[in-house]
Amino acid sequence: MGKKMNISIIKSILCFFLVFALSGCLGAREINDLEIVIGMGVDKDENAGNILLTAQVVKENAVGGASGNGGGGDDEAYWNVSSKGESIFDAVRQMTHKTGNRLFISHNQAVIFGNDVAKEGLQEYIDFFLRAHEMRPAALILVAEDRASDVLDAKPETEKFPAMNIAKLVKTYGFTSHLYKVNMKDFALWLMSDTTAPLAPLLTIIQNGENKEIYVSGMAAFKNGKMVGKLNHDESRGLLWVLGEVRSGVIIVPSPNETGKAVLEILKAKSKVTPEIKDGKIVMHIKIKEESSLSEQSTTENLADDKAFEKIQKSSAEVIRQEIMAAFDKSREFNADIFGFGEMLHKKYSNEWKTLKDNWDEIYPTIELNIDVESKIIKTDLLKKPAAPKEGEK
Amino acid sequence: MFGFIYKITRYLSLKNKNMLQNTESDKNNSEPITPDLEKNLEVIKGIFRDSSDVTIHEFNFGHERKFKGALIFIDNLANKEEIHKNILQPLMYGVLLFRNNVDIDFTKIDSIRENLISMTDNSKVSMISDLLDSLLAGSAILLIDGSKEALAIKPGKRESRSIEEPGTEAVVRGPREGFIENVNVNIALLRRKIKDTELCVEKLVIGDKSKTDVYIVYIKSIANPKLIEEIRKRLKRIKIEAILESGYIEQFIEDSPYSIFPTISNSEKPDKVAAKILEGRAAIMVDGTPFVLVVPMMFIESFQSVEDYYARPFFASIIRVIRFLSYIISTLGPAIYVALTVFHQELIPTQLLISIAEGRERVPFPALLEAFLMLFAFDLLREAGVRLPKPVGQTVGIVGALVLGEASVEAGLISPIMVIVVSATAIASFAVPAQTDSGTILRYIYLALAGIAGGFGVIMGLLATLLHLASLRSFGTPYLWPVVPLDLSGLKDVFIRMPLWTMSKRPEAITWDNCDSYSQSPDLMPSAYKKDDNDSK
Numbered sequence: 001m002g003k004k005m006n007i008s009i010i011k012s013i014l015c016f017f018l019v020f021a022l023s024g025c026l027g028a029r030e031i032n033d034l035e036i037v038i039g040m041g042v043d044k045d046e047n048a049g050n051i052l053l054t055a056q057v058v059k060e061n062a063v064g065g066a067s068g069n070g071g072g073g074d075d076e077a078y079w080n081v082s083s084k085g086e087s088i089f090d091a092v093r094q095m096t097h098k099t100g101n102r103l104f105i106s107h108n109q110a111v112i113f114g115n116d117v118a119k120e121g122l123q124e125y126i127d128f129f130l131r132a133h134e135m136r137p138a139a140l141i142l143v144a145e146d147r148a149s150d151v152l153d154a155k156p157e158t159e160k161f162p163a164m165n166i167a168k169l170v171k172t173y174g175f176t177s178h179l180y181k182v183n184m185k186d187f188a189l190w191l192m193s194d195t196t197a198p199l200a201p202l203l204t205i206i207q208n209g210e211n212k213e214i215y216v217s218g219m220a221a222f223k224n225g226k227m228v229g230k231l232n233h234d235e236s237r238g239l240l241w242v243l244g245e246v247r248s249g250v251i252i253v254p255s256p257n258e259t260g261k262a263v264l265e266i267l268k269a270k271s272k273v274t275p276e277i278k279d280g281k282i283v284m285h286i287k288i289k290e291e292s293s294l295s296e297q298s299t300t301e302n303l304a305d306d307k308a309f310e311k312i313q314k315s316s317a318e319v320i321r322q323e324i325m326a327a328f329d330k331s332r333e334f335n336a337d338i339f340g341f342g343e344m345l346h347k348k349y350s351n352e353w354k355t356l357k358d359n360w361d362e363i364y365p366t367i368e369l370n371i372d373v374e375s376k377i378i379k380t381d382l383l384k385k386p387a388a389p390k391e392g393e394k
Numbered sequence: 395m396f397g398f399i400y401k402i403t404r405y406l407s408l409k410n411k412n413m414l415q416n417t418e419s420d421k422n423n424s425e426p427i428t429p430d431l432e433k434n435l436e437v438i439k440g441i442f443r444d445s446s447d448v449t450i451h452e453f454n455f456g457h458e459r460k461f462k463g464a465l466i467f468i469d470n471l472a473n474k475e476e477i478h479k480n481i482l483q484p485l486m487y488g489v490l491l492f493r494n495n496v497d498i499d500f501t502k503i504d505s506i507r508e509n510l511i512s513m514t515d516n517s518k519v520s521m522i523s524d525l526l527d528s529l530l531a532g533s534a535i536l537l538i539d540g541s542k543e544a545l546a547i548k549p550g551k552r553e554s555r556s557i558e559e560p561g562t563e564a565v566v567r568g569p570r571e572g573f574i575e576n577v578n579v580n581i582a583l584l585r586r587k588i589k590d591t592e593l594c595v596e597k598l599v600i601g602d603k604s605k606t607d608v609y610i611v612y613i614k615s616i617a618n619p620k621l622i623e624e625i626r627k628r629l630k631r632i633k634i635e636a637i638l639e640s641g642y643i644e645q646f647i648e649d650s651p652y653s654i655f656p657t658i659s660n661s662e663k664p665d666k667v668a669a670k671i672l673e674g675r676a677a678i679m680v681d682g683t684p685f686v687l688v689v690p691m692m693f694i695e696s697f698q699s700v701e702d703y704y705a706r707p708f709f710a711s712i713i714r715v716i717r718f719l720s721y722i723i724s725t726l727g728p729a730i731y732v733a734l735t736v737f738h739q740e741l742i743p744t745q746l747l748i749s750i751a752e753g754r755e756r757v758p759f760p761a762l763l764e765a766f767l768m769l770f771a772f773d774l775l776r777e778a779g780v781r782l783p784k785p786v787g788q789t790v791g792i793v794g795a796l797v798l799g800e801a802s803v804e805a806g807l808i809s810p811i812m813v814i815v816v817s818a819t820a821i822a823s824f825a826v827p828a829q830t831d832s833g834t835i836l837r838y839i840y841l842a843l844a845g846i847a848g849g850f851g852v853i854m855g856l857l858a859t860l861l862h863l864a865s866l867r868s869f870g871t872p873y874l875w876p877v878v879p880l881d882l883s884g885l886k887d888v889f890i891r892m893p894l895w896t897m898s899k900r901p902e903a904i905t906w907d908n909c910d911s912y913s914q915s916p917d918l919m920p921s922a923y924k925k926d927d928n929d930s931k
Contacts, residue, residue, distance in 0.1 A: 006400060009652065016854070016858060027737065028736045028737060028845075028848070029736065029737075029739070030735075030736060030754075030760055030761060031735050031736075031739065031747075031750060031751045031754050031761070032751075032754055032755070032757070034739060034751065036739075036744075036747060036748065036751060038744065058748050058751065060748070060751045060752045060754075060755045061752070061755050063748055063749075063751075063752040104739065106739060106740030107739075107740070107744045107747060109744065134740065136740075164744075
């Protein structure tokens with residue numbers, strides 16, 4: 001009996017090990033053999049048709065953690081490797097001539113496209129990033145106002161890695177809602193849409209003495225994959241109001257008596273867009289509900305009463321309306337449907353859409369907006385009245 | 395490994411043959427006691443020719459000292475003081491208190507027992523072999539000239555360790571007493587917890603040479619009779635020379651000898667064993683060891699501690715969850731680390747990956763080898779520390795911690811993260827003492843699988859373990875009960891520990907027919923004093 005049992009056990013163990021043959025990717029790679037890429041930049045090379053790819057690779061021995069041999073100091077913890085190639089994948093593989101190891105791009109935080117590439121059209125460059133299995137669809141996509149390699153070279157003060165710093169700048173967009181976080185997946189979906197124009201945050205370098213500082217100056221708008229223009233901060237927020245993506249931010253309005261300013265912090269914002277086709281005219285009904293708190297005032301007036309509130313609410317609603325209109329005017333100028341109105345119409349008027357679709361470029365500038373903003377101040381934070389001598393006591 | 399097991403089974407089968415020979419030689423002793431004292435003594439002296447510790451004391455007694463007797467005992471096994479006081483004194487001097495004409499037949503063992511011996515634990519033997527058994531078990535043997543029977547008298551006291559707090563199951567709250575090596579004391583400890591006539595203590599003697607007393611302890615009205623019958627059957631099957639510890643019994647009666655999971659639990663604590671007996675389980679108590687076996691065992695018992703029931707349910711539930719987590723960490727910790735760093739680097743948060751990469755910069759080994767080295771070093775340290783005397787053991791711990799924790803990282807042999815992983819694993823492995831053995835084996839298996847096939851390998855290993863666990867049974871009880879098969883009322887005491895007053899029924903999988911009988915009244919939920927109740931009275 002013992003022998004029989006042994007044989008059956010051995011059989012089952014053998015069967016168990018057969019299972020391993022079923023699995024496809026048995027790629028064991030030690031961490032030491034990885035070149036961890038945290039950011040990539042795509043530029044055009046001087047040679048026509050070639051690509052200059054810059055990869056920001058972590059220099060493990062210079063990170064300077066607890067075991068700290070070396071580390072610290074002025075040594076940069078990253079290494080910007082660049083290589084040329086006819087395509088992105090070609091350039092990635094060419095890079096092994098410099099790094100020795102294969103690039104590991106799963107932790108790529110951001111892909112930055114240079115201005116020239118963006119203007120030519122991202123369509124052909126983005127394919128590799130969507131196709132490569134190591135690449136995350138959540139990696140951010142950005143556009144540099146000039147060259148992407150320069151952006152990756154600008155050393156940040158608090159972060160160790162420029163790419164991480166850039167990712168942080170974009171991910172914290174909610175403090176101002178002046179830009180929007182766009183990742184590979186979003187960008188690709190917009191690109192695949194018939195009408196919607198893709199967007200990407202735009203990075204600008206400011207020369208501050210010897211230091212270079214990276215600054216998100218707005219959003220780049222694309223049409224058919226080509227960059228057509230730029231939205232500034234206010235216009236970008238105007239766009240976000242409609243998309244319902246405003247997280248927080250500051251609205252500055254004149255105080256009711258025009259003696260100073262009242263500064264509001266956006267706490268909550270909701271939007272609802274209803275398309276309507278009326279007598280062949282397209283009207284987008286945009287309803288914004290916004291709640292804010294009074295965060296600062298530069299006047300001695302007592303703003304914490306109903307009448308003052310009403311006035312402030314009215315003017316803040318006007319500010320929001322103007323921002324939306326500014327964004328819409330800009331989009332009309334580019335003739336790029338950054339709001340995604342086309343898709344909204346498609347959903348609601350699927351029959352009419354068939355005819356609208358074909359000459360959308362002509363139709364888009366004729367769209368009318370019906371903006372209804374409901375702004376509300378719900379609190380005044382810790383102070384009710386400003387810290388000023390009481391009026392009338394003199 | 396299986397070859398090794400096969401060798402053991404061969405060895406045991408050979409042992410059985412030897413034992414058969416032994417029993418043949420024992421047959422020489424199985425002759426009756428003769429009325430001739432001299433002849434009996436000759437036989438006994440012949441048997442103990444080479445044993446100097448057997449005392450044979452011949453004496454004369456009776457009024458005229460005309461009766462002959464002999465007292466045989468083994469020094470230190472039988473308490474000399476009591477023998478003198480309670481056997482020899484009454485026979486030699488106590489007899490003088492009787493008048494001469496009193497009708498005592500000094501050649502009849504019965505009348506001596508009834509009239510002279512002042513000790514209760516005595517029995518008659520008529521065969522030499524029985525006589526020898528009693529003698530070796532610690533009795534003093536009284537042989538009387540002219541009697542065909544001898545009297546085996548067991549002096550009460552026996553040298554034993556005092557009752558102490560058990561080293562393996564220390565508690566913060568709860569009884570501190572633990573079982574000792576003397577099984578009679580252990581049974582008394584149990585009797586003190588369960589004062590019920592239904593508490594049965596069945597005795598068996600196992601071991602041709604050791605003749606170890608083994609007791610099955612259960613409560614007749616609660617335990618499933620089939621379970622008790624099964625235990626009896628399995629115990630009687632054991633033909634072995636010696637039972638030196640309850641572990642011997644465990645390995646001969648367990649359901650799955652090839653499994654790395656124990657299907658019989660053991661404990662040193664009377665309160666724990668009493669609680670399990672009250673749930674319908676049976677305890678197997680073996681003389682000579684403080685470890686009492688309890689069957690059937692379920693996997694969940696490894697995660698339950700007596701203190702769970704003494705502490706209030708909220709804290710007990712949190713600790714229960716922590717134990718589950720610690721078992722998972724202790725078995726899967728290094729495997730997951732290796733799988734993540736070698737196969738699935740994309741799953742590690744970027745900052746953490748950079749730290750790990752930075753720590754591994756100078757490490758010359760692959761992560762798998764690194765993990766094996768560290769685990770080996772840890773198990774080595776633990777084993778060395780356990781066996782050594784306490785002060786030396788501490789030194790080993792300090793040296794190990796310094797060498798492993800500091801020096802190996804400084805020297806660039808091991809990455810600092812690996813030290814953290816292995817130490818977390820090590821700490822976690824102590825939180826579930828009942829599964830330390832299985833956990834250690836599983837840890838190495840999972841680690842090897844992670845090294846071969848990454849997360850896929852670990853998952854396959856986990857699946858195989860789960861399948862195996864689900865197929866295990868302990869004396870008819872599914873090992874994973876009450877999770878598999880699912881029993882909702884049993885779940886009250888698995889992942890969380892419900893308040894005691896909600897647990898009014900006994901576990902169904904153990905008691906079967908008796909599970910409907912309540913172990914406590916079902917409406918015991920405590921509530922504040924209510925005026926209405928009082929008024930109605």
